[in-house]
Amino acid sequence: MAPALAPLLGALALIPSRPLAATDEPAPLLTPQPAAPTEPLPNRGTLVDPASAADPGSWSIGEWLGYGTMLLFAAALTIIAVTTLYWMLHAWRSTGHLKNTGFAAVPLPAKHSFTLLVPGRHEEEVMGQTLDRLAEQDHPDFEIIAIVGHDDPGTERVVREAAARHPDLIRVVVDDSVPKNKPKALNRALQIARGDVVGVFDAEDEVHPRLLTLVDSRFTESGADVVQGGVQLMNFQSSWWSLRNVLEYYFWFRSRLHFHANSRFIPLGGNTVFVKKTWLDWSEGWDDGCLAEDCELGVRLSSAGATVVVAYSPEVVTREETPGTLKSLYKQRTRWNQGFLQVLKKGEWRKLPTFRQRMFARYLLSMPFLQAATGLLIPVSVLLVLFAKVPAPIALLTFIPLAPTIVTLAVEASGLGEFGRLYGQKVRLRDYARLILGTFPYQIFLGLAAVRSVFREWKGDHSWEKTEHTGAHRSEEVTEATEAAPVSVDLPDRAPELVLQNGATR
Template sequence: MLHAWRSADDLRATQFSSSPRAARHRFTLLVPGRHEEEVMGQTLDRLAQQDHPDFEIIAIVGHDDPGTELVVREAAARHPDLIRVVVDDSVPKNKPKALNRALQIATGDIVGVFDAEDEVHPGLLTVVDSKFQETGADVVQGGVQLMNFETSWWSLRNVLEYYFWFRSRLHFHARSKFIPLGGNTVFVTRDRLEWSKGWDDQCLAEDCELGVRLSSDGAKVVVAYNPEYVTREETPPTLKSLYKQRTRWNQGFLQVLGKGEWKKLPTLRQRMYARYLLNMPFLQAATGILIPISVAFILLVKVPTIVALITFLPLVPTVITLVAEAAGLTEFGRVYAKKVRIRDYVRLVLGLVPYQVFLAAAAVRSVIRQLRGDGSWEKTEHTGAHRDPASTTSTPPRLASPELVPATASEVNR
């Protein structure tokens, strides 16, 4: 959690360059969407405002999703020089299938992935391009941040999870040369995607799976984080939706664990670290099962005083973690100009145990689904809760560049 804050120099090293180099690469930005008519049009408009001179956007929609397709084609009409539409007719549908379909017509030498609700800084591609040049990376992972911490008691903790994950933990993963990539704001060279044959369309955590395979092959992954360049998102709108999302992520980790690509990592340290990380759903599920057992012991079993005292030892790291979370909440409010109130700190403390119980329950469900062989994709809904109402109007079309030609009808439907 605290890796990035070890020193001021370490914190600066996690950032994009303050003086980015001139653009050298062409980008293809993939934006899959399913039943995202409320948010996807605005996302495409914002992406079209990138200040980078050479990029294309491919929006992918399902053949059975006319609402989203209409919104996407309207956005393509506003930006005919930038946006192409791909219709995915695969059944059953999932995100990696959509990405692989669009990858077939991508023309960029670097491919980036964004989600349908993302708010993306207009200068992001410029600093990412520079980071590729500065480091010779195969992959650049940018920051993603949930924003609506005021929405509910659990959204506060969900926001902090993202903050520590992208601000610090992913940098530690990259330094350890074993990294489960994020689901968006991730950029991979076309050569590496051709080597990997795209994304694993049977995995519920295709981002993690791709990161593990690339790590196992020695790919260079660079993580960079500046608050101003962070892609902004929202928490799932309901606790049920978050429950399904977390189940899917956990089950995806279990699938990656079972696939065994991590065993190809070159050092024992990396393999043990991978085993620990990918086994996390099992550990959380075990915690969930132990909770009722612990309650029964409290009520029914008498133990010696020394044993009772020893059982309180886990409170020490728990309290330390809570203090770090409180400091992180203060820092989040400062860097994102969000007013953090006393009641938010109270919610942070009171939500600690319920949220851990919730995560354990989602982990138990993921293990059950995996044992049953149920790999169906459970989509996360989006409502645009992270967006400023003033920014929801469509942006004007970007003037066409003579070098960029709109896709033909055959390309669009390929």
């Protein structure tokens, strides 16, 4: 043994020792525990207790109000979207049901006489063509009454020229009421109407020559008191908003009005509507203080138990154009919404026989209020999403309205394709792109129009805002044919009063 190791071995000999047991195992290695971080880790944020973040008891009053507003907004949008989607698809429940929404393929013999009322104000560009088209009806017994204002010589000249071309069919009534509106003009002409059934058309309408024959047959087949025909806007390629306006009309007359008629509560359309004169005499015509006189008449007739039938056959719909500008459409939508509010306040719907009908009527007529509320809540919700820390459950609930909205958008895209096939219009890829991209802006637009209608009603402003027409829906052949056959007519010298054809007064 080397001399250097002798002291070390001596020291080891002094340490006591014990024998190892058979079950002894090596002790585990100790893993050092990491120290708690003193600073936030990169890309991981700060440490937050999930329980305290989601605990409603920790919310402030402002957070309660903000989150509640978001949830109310989501609920309102969901209800509106779901009911609108259901109404849009009502006519397509089955192939047989869709077929029954149209006119008969073989009409019954004529049994009724018709008076067609056509009011016009500053409509010299389109009204002459409309009267010529109406005069081409193949029905054996009808008359046309054109109504113009005493202060509108341009339109009066056009309608008197049309009356000279069709002296056995067209009479002219001059409305001297002030201020003027559509229901006042209709009531003036109603006083001299001779037909069993009174129909209403707008000054720019393009009407199929077989329409009256089919409507007459519908009255006989169904025993109806009112027949609402189809109306379709045509110029869907004029602008991004005209495309959406066209689709609104398509689903409204193709499907929604059928649902309302089956529910026995229906706001009638403004034209291509036919009412038995006995009911108009009972109702004393149209409410000339209402901005939606068509809706108001439909509500009163529904409440009184009149039977309303809707018929939509694409080949014989009345064709119209969308308003020429977005501003004009804004005013038109404001007027309609405000008219609905007037009808709601008037309360005729309370006479409906069942609770379900009354609740349905209240909801339908309250739609402008709902649109106005959602229109105001949209910027509030956007601000909350951008600048507030929203709990995950609340944020997820606000996305619920997207589901019916996406389905509705798919239905609209399908409807646009069907519209193109039915009316021989080429639907391009960019039209579908405009449909999708215009969804949210158009909803904002409708909300703004609803807000304006509520504000006007609150102020008591019931002035009539007229929609201008240029004939964008007409074919060039129809326009050229009318312009090629002008008739010179001298206007009679008269005082402002009710004037009939050839200057006779009543």
